[in-house]
Structure formats: C-alpha cells, structure tokens
Amino acid sequence: MSMVYVNMFLAFIMSLMGLLMYRSHLMSSLLCLEGMMLSLFIMMTVTILNNHFTLANMTPIILLVFAACEAALGLSLLVMVSNTYGTDYVQNLNLLQC
Amino acid sequence: MNLFIFFMLTAMFILLLPIIMSNTQLYKNNLYPHYVKTTISYAFTISMIPAMMFVSSGQETIVSNWHWLSIQTLKLSLSFKLDYFSIIFIPVALFVTWSIMEFSMWYMHTDPYINRFFKYLLMFLITMMILVTANNLFQLFIGWEGVGIMSFLLIGWWYGRADANTAALQAILYNRIGDVGFITAMAWFLANMNAWDFQQIFITQHENLNIPLLGLLLAATGKSAQFGLHPWLPSAMEGPTPVSALLHSSTMVVAGVFLLIRFYPLMEHNKTMQTLTLCLGAITTLFTAICALTQNDIKKIVAFSTSSQLGLMIVTIGVNQPHLAFLHICTHAFFKAMLFMCSGSIIHSLNDEQDIRKMGGLYKPMPFTTSSLIIGSLALTGMPFLTGFYSKDLIIETANTSYTNAWALLVTLIATSLTAAYSTRIMFFALLGQPRFNSLSPINENNPHLINSIKRLLIGSIFAGYLISHNIPPTTIPQMTMPHYLKLTALAVTITGFILALELNLAAKNLKFKYPSNLFKFSNLLGYFPIVMHRLPSTMSLTMSQKSASMLLDMIWLENVLPKSISHFQMKMSTTVSNQKGLVKLYFLSFMITLTLSLLLLSFHE
Numbered sequence: 001m002s003m004v005y006v007n008m009f010l011a012f013i014m015s016l017m018g019l020l021m022y023r024s025h026l027m028s029s030l031l032c033l034e035g036m037m038l039s040l041f042i043m044m045t046v047t048i049l050n051n052h053f054t055l056a057n058m059t060p061i062i063l064l065v066f067a068a069c070e071a072a073l074g075l076s077l078l079v080m081v082s083n084t085y086g087t088d089y090v091q092n093l094n095l096l097q098c
Numbered sequence: 099m100n101l102f103i104f105f106m107l108t109a110m111f112i113l114l115l116p117i118i119m120s121n122t123q124l125y126k127n128n129l130y131p132h133y134v135k136t137t138i139s140y141a142f143t144i145s146m147i148p149a150m151m152f153v154s155s156g157q158e159t160i161v162s163n164w165h166w167l168s169i170q171t172l173k174l175s176l177s178f179k180l181d182y183f184s185i186i187f188i189p190v191a192l193f194v195t196w197s198i199m200e201f202s203m204w205y206m207h208t209d210p211y212i213n214r215f216f217k218y219l220l221m222f223l224i225t226m227m228i229l230v231t232a233n234n235l236f237q238l239f240i241g242w243e244g245v246g247i248m249s250f251l252l253i254g255w256w257y258g259r260a261d262a263n264t265a266a267l268q269a270i271l272y273n274r275i276g277d278v279g280f281i282t283a284m285a286w287f288l289a290n291m292n293a294w295d296f297q298q299i300f301i302t303q304h305e306n307l308n309i310p311l312l313g314l315l316l317a318a319t320g321k322s323a324q325f326g327l328h329p330w331l332p333s334a335m336e337g338p339t340p341v342s343a344l345l346h347s348s349t350m351v352v353a354g355v356f357l358l359i360r361f362y363p364l365m366e367h368n369k370t371m372q373t374l375t376l377c378l379g380a381i382t383t384l385f386t387a388i389c390a391l392t393q394n395d396i397k398k399i400v401a402f403s404t405s406s407q408l409g410l411m412i413v414t415i416g417v418n419q420p421h422l423a424f425l426h427i428c429t430h431a432f433f434k435a436m437l438f439m440c441s442g443s444i445i446h447s448l449n450d451e452q453d454i455r456k457m458g459g460l461y462k463p464m465p466f467t468t469s470s471l472i473i474g475s476l477a478l479t480g481m482p483f484l485t486g487f488y489s490k491d492l493i494i495e496t497a498n499t500s501y502t503n504a505w506a507l508l509v510t511l512i513a514t515s516l517t518a519a520y521s522t523r524i525m526f527f528a529l530l531g532q533p534r535f536n537s538l539s540p541i542n543e544n545n546p547h548l549i550n551s552i553k554r555l556l557i558g559s560i561f562a563g564y565l566i567s568h569n570i571p572p573t574t575i576p577q578m579t580m581p582h583y584l585k586l587t588a589l590a591v592t593i594t595g596f597i598l599a600l601e602l603n604l605a606a607k608n609l610k611f612k613y614p615s616n617l618f619k620f621s622n623l624l625g626y627f628p629i630v631m632h633r634l635p636s637t638m639s640l641t642m643s644q645k646s647a648s649m650l651l652d653m654i655w656l657e658n659v660l661p662k663s664i665s666h667f668q669m670k671m672s673t674t675v676s677n678q679k680g681l682v683k684l685y686f687l688s689f690m691i692t693l694t695l696s697l698l699l700l701s702f703h704e
Contacts, residue, residue, distance in 0.1 A: 016693075020686040029686075093680040 004046060011039040026081065026088040030074045037067040102148050103161055106180055109145040109188070110231075112137055113224050120217055130213045134220055135199040142192035152185045153569045160233055160297075171292055179233035179296065183359060183424055186570065187230050190428045193558065194348050194435045195223050200551040201439050202340035205446060215255065219344060222248035226349050230356060235284050235294040238357070242280065242321070245350045246273045252345060253337040265333035272330040276320015276354070283313035300363045307364050311371045314361055315378070322354030322408045325382040329628040331405050332389075335397040339442030342397060347404045347438055348431035355411045355423060362420035373503065376416025380506035380513075383409030385625060387516035391523070392621040395452050396441045399524055403478065404434055406513055413510055414493045417500050421573040426489035429563050433477040433485055436555040440471040443548060444528060449539040454524065459533035463541040466549060468529050470556050475521035477559045479592050480514070485563035490514075492576055494588040499577045511591050518595030526603045 018032035045060045047053075078088055085092040116124075116134050124130060151157060161178040168174070178184075199219065206212050225244025232238035246269075254266035286309050287294060291302045318324065323331035334346050345351070358365065358375070365371050383406045390402035407430050414423035444460060444467060445452055461468050473484070480490040494514065497507050543549065614622070623629060 017690065020690040022683070022686075090682050093682055 005043065008039050008043045008046070012036060012043070015039060022090075024089045024091065026078055026090050029090075030071070030078060033074060034067075034071060037063070037071075041067070100151065100157075102151050102157060103159055103180075105144050105147045106159075106185075106188075107161070107178075109141045109148075109192075110224075110227055112141045112144065113220065113227065116220055117217065117224070125213055125217075128213075131199070131203050131216045134216045135196065135203065138192060138196045138199055138220075138223070142189060142196055145189050145192055148180070149185050149189045152182070153571070156571050158182065158185075162233070172288065172294070174234070174236055174294070177233035177237065177295070178231045180231060182421075182571065182573070183356070184231045186424075186428060186566070187356075188227065190431055190562075190566075191223070191226065191230075191349055194431045194555065195219075195344060197551040197554045198340050198344045198435060198439070200547050201343070201442065202338070204545045204547040204551075205340055205442050206338060215252075215338075215340075218248060218252055218255075219340070222252065222345065222350070226353070229353055233296055235287065235296075238360075239280065239284065242277070242317075242353060242357075245345070245353060246270065246277075246321075249273075249334070249345050249350055252341040253334050255337055255341065259336070262336040265330070265336040268333050269330040272323075272327045273320050275327055276317045279313040279316025279320070280357075281313075283310040283317070286310040286313065296360065307368055308370060311361070311364060311368060312374075314357055315371065315375060318354030318358050318412070319378065320354070321357075322351050322412070323382075323405050324354075324378050324409065324412060325385055328382065328386065328405060329624065329631075332393075332398045332401045332624070333628075335395070335401050339397070339438055339445065342401070343435045343438035343442070346401060347434035351404060351408055352411070352427045352431075355408060355415070355427060358412070358415050359420040359424050359427075362415070365415070365420075366418055372416050372418055374416075375412055376503055376506045379409045379412030379414075379416055380503075380509040381409075382406070383413065383513040384509045384516075387513040387520070388621050389624045390520040391516060392618055394455055396444070396454050396457075396524060396528060397438070397452060399454075399520055400434070400437050400441060403437075403517065403520065406517060407434070407478075409513070410490070410493060410510065413497065413506065416506070417497050417502050419493070419496055419574060422489065422493055422496060425567060425570070426493060428566055429477075429485045429489045432555055432558040432562050433474045436470055436552060436559055437474040437478065439548075439552050439555065440467050440474060443467045443543055443552070444471075447539065447541040447543065448535050451535055451539075454527040456534050457528045458531045458535070459529075460541070461529045464543050466543055466552065470552050470559075471529065472525060473556060474559055475525055477563075479518045479521055479596070480588055481592075482589065483564070485559050485561070488563035488567040491588050495580065495585065496577060498584045498587055499580050511587065514588060515591040515595035515598075518592045519599035522596055522599035523603065526600070531607070 015032045015035035015038075019029055019036065022028045022032070041060055041063055044063060048056050048059065081092065082088050116130070116137055119125060124133065158181040159178075161180065162175050163178075164176040166174045166176060199216065202215065202219070206215055209215060222245060225241050225248060227241075229238055229241025229245060232241055250266045250270050253269055254262050256262050284294065287299055290304065291299055293299060293302075320327045331346060331351065335342055337345075365375075386402045386405035386409065390399050390406065393399045393402065407426070411423045411426050411430075414420075414426065444457065444464065447460075447464060447467075448457060451457065477484040477486040480486045480494075482491070494510070497510060620626065
C-alpha cells in the first residue's frame with residue numbers, strides 16, 4: 001500500500017484512540033470524532049480521484065453532510081450535560097438521572 | 099240565547115277595573131284594598147251564575163272575539179274556552195282569592211306599599227284567569243308567563259332581603275326550564291298540526307304524540323314543582339303569607355296540572371306518557387312528603403305538603419283520571435289556602451316567629467286559628483266527609499282498582515300516611531303543649547278581616563267537597579265495587595300515620611339527640627337536592643368552559659401534544675429500560691481493547 005494511504009490510515013487510528021481514551025472532557029471525544037471524519041473524507045477523496053471512480057464523485061460530499069449532522073447531535077448532547085452539571089466532565093454521568 | 103257569555107265576560111272584565119283605575123286618585127288612597135276585595139267578591143258572585151247554568155244544563159261555550167293576526171296559515175285570535183274545567187275553577191279561584199284579599203288587608207296592614215301589593219295580586223289573578231280560559235296555546239302561554247312574572251314580583255316583595263331575591267330568581271329559572279318544554283310542544287303542534295287551537299289539535303289524528311306530550315310534561319314539572327324542578331317551591335315561602343296562600347298553594351302551581359288536564363284527549367291513548375306521569379307524580383309525592391317530616395319552618399312544611407298534593411294530582415292524571423285531578427285541584431285550594439292563612443295568623447301573633455320549635459300552647463290563646471288549623475289538616479289528610487275526602491279518597495280508590503304500576507301505588511300510599519304524619523307534627527308543635535315563645539307578644543285574633551276570611555274558607559273546607567262533587571256533571575264512572583280492604587286503604591294508612599306521628603312526638607318530646615342520623619339529615623336538607631344541583635352543574639360547566647377556552651388550544655395542542663409528550667415519553671422509557679451505570683470511559687476502553695486484541699490475534703493467523 002502506498003505511503004499516502006498508510007499516512008491517512010494512521011491519522012484515523014490516532015483519532016480513534018483519542019475518541020476512546022480521554023481523561024475528563026467530553027468535548028475532546030467529540031473533537032476526535034471530527035478528526036476521524038476528516039481523515040475518512042481525505043482518504044475517500046484521494047482514492048476516488050486516483051482511481052477515477054467518476055460516478056462516486058459525490059460520495060465525499062454526502063459523507064460531509066452526515067458528519068455535520070452527527071456533530072450537531074453530539075454537540076446537543078454535550079449542551080444537555082453541560083446544562084445539568086455546569087461542566088462536561090464525563091464522571092458526572094454516573095447517575096441514571098436526566 | 100242566554101246570558102252565559104255575558105256574565106262570564108262581565109265577571110272577568112270587572113277584575114280589570116282596579117288595574118285600569120291605578121293611574122287615578124283611587125289608587126292613592128287607603129281604601130284601595132277594600133275596593134279590590136269588593137271587586138273580587140262581586141266577580142265571584144257574578145261568575146257563580148254561569149257556573150250554576152253549567153251545572154243545570156251542561157252548557158259549554160267557546161267565545162272567539164277578536165282576530166288578532168294570521169301568520170300565513172295560522173290564525174291567532176282572542177278565544178275563551180268556557181268548558182267544564184274553566185267554569186268550575188273560576189268561581190273556586192275567585193272565592194279563595196276573595197278570602198285571601200281580605201286576609202291580606204289584615205296581614206299587610208302596616209306595609210306602606212299595600213296598594214301595590216293588591217295590584218300585583220290582582221294582576222296575578224287576571225293572568226291566571228287568562229290561563230284557565232284560554233282556548234289556544236298562545237293565550238295559555240300569555241297566562242303562563244304572566245303568572246310566572248307575578249310570582250317573581252310577589253316572592254321578592256321584601257326585596258331588601260337577599261334570600262327573597264334569590265328565591266324569586268330561583269322560581270323564574272326553574273319555571274323557565276319548564277317553559278322550554280312548553281315551547282317545544284307549541285312548535286311541534288305548529289309544525290305538525292298547523293294549529294294552536296285545542297279543537298283542531300284534538301281532532302287531528304296523529305300516531306306518535308310523544309314529543310309534544312313530553313314537552314307538556316316538562317312544562318308541568320317546572321310550573322307545578324315536580325321532582326327535578328321542585329326546589330323553587332319551598333324557597334318561594336320567602337314571600338308574604340298571602341302570596342304563599344294564593345300562588346303557591348291554590349292557583350299558580352296547579353297551572354301545570356291544569357295544562358295536563360286540558361290535554362287529556364291526547365293523553366288518554368298514550369300509555370307511555372301515562373306511565374311517565376304516574377312515576378313522576380309518585381316520586382314527587384313521596385320525596386316531598388319525606389322532606390316535610392323534618393322541616394322546622396311552618397310555611398315550609400305547608401309548602402312541601404302542597405308539593406306532595408301536586409304529585410298526587412299528577413298521579414291521578416297518570417291513572418287516566420283527569421276529572422278527578424281537577425276535583426282535587428278545586429278542593430285542595432280551599433284547605434291549603436286556609437292552612438296558609440292560619441299559619442299567617444300564628445306568625446303575626448307571635449311577632450313574626452316561623453319556627454315551630456318556638457311555638458306551642460296556642461290552643462288556648464288562639465282558639466279560632468287552632469280549630470281551623472285542625473280542620474284544615476284533617477281535610478288535607480282525607481278525613482271522611484270533609485272536603486279532601488271527596489277527591490283524595492276517590493283518587494286512592496281509583497288507583498287501587500286500576501291496572502297500574504304497583505310501585506307508584508305503594509309510594510302514593512306511603513306518602514298519604516306521611517301526610518298525616520307531618521300534619522300531626524304541625525299541630526303538635528304549634529298548638530299543643532306548653533308555650534315556647536317569648537311571652538310579650540300580644541296574641542289576638544279579634545280582627546274581623548282575619549276571622550271572616552278564615553271562616554269563609556272553613557265553611558268551604560267542610561262543605562265544598564260535598565257541594566262540588568254532587569253538582570258537577572258526571573264524567574268518568576268511579577269504581578263502585580271493590581273489596582273492603584281496598585276501600586279502607588286510604589283511611590287505614592292515614593290513621594296509621596296519625597297514630598305513629600303522635601306516639602313519636604309524645605315519646606320524644608323532651609329528648610335531645612346529639613348527632614342527627616343520616617336519614618334525618620337526608621330529610622332535613624331536602625334530600626341534598628338543592629345543595630348538589632345548585633352548585634355542581636354550574637361549577638362543572640363553568641370550569642369546563644374556562645378550561646376549554648384558555649387551555650385547550652394553547653396548552654394542550656401547541657405545547658403538550660407533540661413536544662412535551664415525546665420528551666416525557668422518551669425519558670420514561672430510557673429510565674425504565676436502561677441498566678447502565680454511566681461508566682463511559684470504561685466502555686470506550688473496552689472498545690479499544692477489543693479492537694486491538696482482535697487485530698493482533700487475526701494478523702498472526704496463518
């Protein structure tokens with residue numbers, strides 16, 4: 001596999017690690033989610049352009065739309081938590097209470 | 099061509115004269131009451147002539163004077179129906195009114211507006227005459243509304259008293275509900291028979307007359323205070339005693355019964371209506387007799403007694419005996435008016451004391467009132483050969499021997515014995531025993547107006563039954579043969595009521611009970627009917643309209659249906675279903691460990 005793809009793949013893995021392992025702020029998890037989306041987008045665009053998959057040219061844009069939606073959802077959850085507790089520390093989510 | 103019509107119309111025209119004179123000087127001097135009383139006595143004498151003509155020859159007349167208007171095919175004219183019912187009722191009503199006018203000359207003597215009082219009473223009498231002589235429903239409605247208005251003005255005579263105003267308003271409201279039924283009947287007759295004249299209504303054949311007859315029954319329920327629309331009658335005792343004697347015992351409240359009697363050709367073929375009437379009358383008579391047992395105001399007891407007798411009249415119509423009901427109307431007027439006048443005499447003598455628990459021992463100071471009260475009560479309960487016997491005993495006999503609803507019959511018999519019971523209660527508390535009133539009120543009954551008026555009604559209470567029932571033309575054949583136990587039923591239950599009430603009163607005379615029993619409370623608070631029905635429907639409808647006006651659109655549709663309900667539902671569901679503890683970092687860590695482990699294991703596979 002060429003170095004470009006390995007590079008972007010590594011970026012994806014880094015962001016995934018960041019998503020799954022973080023200390024206290026929920027916001028850092030969301031930021032890493034954005035990073036994942038970014039690396040996926042770049043990988044997809046480079047592959048399509050290099051291999052001339054002409055009919056798949058709109059796929060990255062669709063990916064971007066869905067990434068925006070899920071970012072909004074994540075942010076609204078963050079806002080809900082922040083409304084209740086004042087901060088977004090993830091150790092606040094220990095009670096089964098809304 | 100005889101002078102029948104002339105005498106009758108003259109008698110009615112004479113009644114109008116004091117009203118016409120009310121703009122002149124005559125109205126302002128203090129002989130006006132005397133003038134009104136003499137007018138009514140002359141009208142009575144003149145109206146006796148057509149009555150005797152009717153008795154001897156059976157002549158009935160319909161007088162159609164003046165064509166008022168024609169609305170497309172409906173012709174409205176001024177039309178008087180002088181038949182069996184009107185000709186006999188008018189002299190009776192005029193006689194009773196004559197006595198009541200004379201009585202109120204004594205009772206309302208110190209009232210500064212006594213002239214207006216007499217004018218109102220006279221206007222009431224005129225509208226009642228319009229009602230009973232009406233030949234079409236429109237004229238009857240004029241009389242109907244007229245007696246309602248005069249009732250309102252007279253009940254609220256002492257308008258400074260808040261209770262009197264609410265009682266007058268209550269009377270108007272309950273009568274209005276009955277008027278809805280009346281107008282339904284009028285509309286149905288107009289739409290289906292194109293007439294408001296009795297003759298055309300009775301001739302036209304129609305298969306199903308339930309709707310107008312139900313309307314008429316509702317009208318009678320409202321005007322004659324049957325169960326469901328009855329609370330206005332005891333509240334109407336807020337008016338002066340002459341008003342109670344005239345309107346709410348003899349004349350106005352029988353207007354509803356009179357209406358049903360007028361329509362007897364329609365009712366005699368309709369079994370459903372007869373059953374309904376019978377059951378309504380039975381429940382009225384029992385319920386009001388139960389309520390009368392524990393009341394403490396003497397006028398209220400007599401008011402409930404009136405209501406119970408009205409129920410009995412409706413029962414009589416229900417067993418298809420309208421002429422007997424009419425006879426009971428006529429005889430009832432005498433002794434009921436006299437009972438009210440005796441109560442008025444007692445009330446005035448005791449300085450406006452109406453509570454029977456504060457009367458007593460009037461047997462010696464007021465002998466005339468005592469004896470007339472006792473005779474009136476005996477006539478009411480149907481003592482043999484007094485007035486009430488000729489109508490009441492016949493009613494009970496007819497009900498016993500007819501193919502009728504056994505429950506209604508049983509209830510009527512129980513109510514008859516309760517009649518004796520509460521009459522005994524009045525007599526016991528007001529007349530017997532030691533006095534329980536303040537000793538400084540001057541008790542006398544030596545005013546000739548009082549004595550003469552009660553004396554006339556006393557003679558009427560004793561003899562009128564015999565005189566009327568032996569002089570009227572025979573209409574329906576009374577049941578002649580029946581087993582002796584049926585014949586004596588009315589007498590037996592009445593005597594039972596008397597003895598039981600006397601025993602109970604004597605035995606419990608000085609006993610005091612701490613907590614009233616549930617049955618006592620039911621009876622004393624009029625079956626909880628006014629308490630519940632005056633508050634609950636109005637509160638509920640006002641609350642419902644407030645809620646639907648303010649909350650329905652805004653709060654429910656815009657706010658609660660989609661947004662809040664979805665969020666609420668989701669929260670409920672998630673708290674129910676989830677069993678997680680919120681250890682987010684651990685969960686993420688487990689993702690990563692799984693991922694790494696699987697990658698490592700799978701990449702070193704051969």
